[in-house]
Amino acid sequence: MIFLRIPIKKCSVNHIKEYSFDHLVIIGRDKLEALVQKFSDKGFLLTPIARHNLGSINQLIMLDSTYIEILGWEPDKPIQRAEIAHQALGLDALVFRTNDAKKTYEQLLANGFDVNPVQFLSRESEFLGKSVLVKFNAVRFSKQPIPGIRIYFCEHLSSEYVWQEQWLKHHNQINRLQKICIASPDIKSSTKLLGQLLNLSENHIVAHNESAQLILPNIELIIQKVDYLNAAQIVSAQVCTSPLNPIDFTIDRHFFETI
Secondary structure, three states: OOOEOOOOOOOOOOOOOOOEEEEEEEEEEOOHHHHHHHHHHOOOOOOOOEEEOOOOEEEEEEOOOOEEEEEEOOOOOOOOOHHHHOOOOEEEEEEEEOOOHHHHHHHHHHOOOOEOOOEEEEEEEEEOOEEEEEEEEEEOEOOOOOOOOEEEEEEEOOHHHOOOHHHOOOOOOOOEEEEEEEEEOOHHHHHHHHHHHHOOOHHHEEEOOOEEEEEOOOOEEEEEEOOOOOOOEEEEEEEEOEOOEOOOEEEEHHHHOOO
């Protein structure tokens, strides 16, 4: 077995420690209700439907330190978010957590990425029986660094409204996002770019000829080489009840075939 270390360019401007994973976005388009029902049938508890200030709707599967966002729009209304209007139903975006969106923006800009200014987002929710507003700052790209995958960063401004105990008790006992697998036609480039984006040290990146493992503080990203693809894509997400049982349920393209 040949191990390769991918050199990662570091930037000293407003340096932020390596990022953890925040959430995985699944596009439900105008079929959110059917997709949420399918997850519910598999034993997941989902948060109530919520509306963003940008016009989209979502429901969440809350996990120990991450969550899965089912994102879409109401069937009888036109989509107001151009960046998701043409996204296919299924696994869509990787979102990483930052504690300082402004510093993340400055660091990405200094590293040469095509990044948009910090964007404020909000959505409705409930907390202790009261209506509340969940607030975020997001750092998005004007040009995605890895073609085929949407990536952005999220700063939680009201995390106490997001990880609520009542939404962490799934009937199937699953509570952890363990691993996300990505297929890429250029594994070396994808690995290097993700390492740069996430400030990963060489010790947290192990690359083979046909795959690479990126170890984040709370999950693993696996990149697999697939020559027939024109762009990278998220192929699966593996969730589990504990690290001792690393794969209890897999979300992949087959999960969405009957939606």
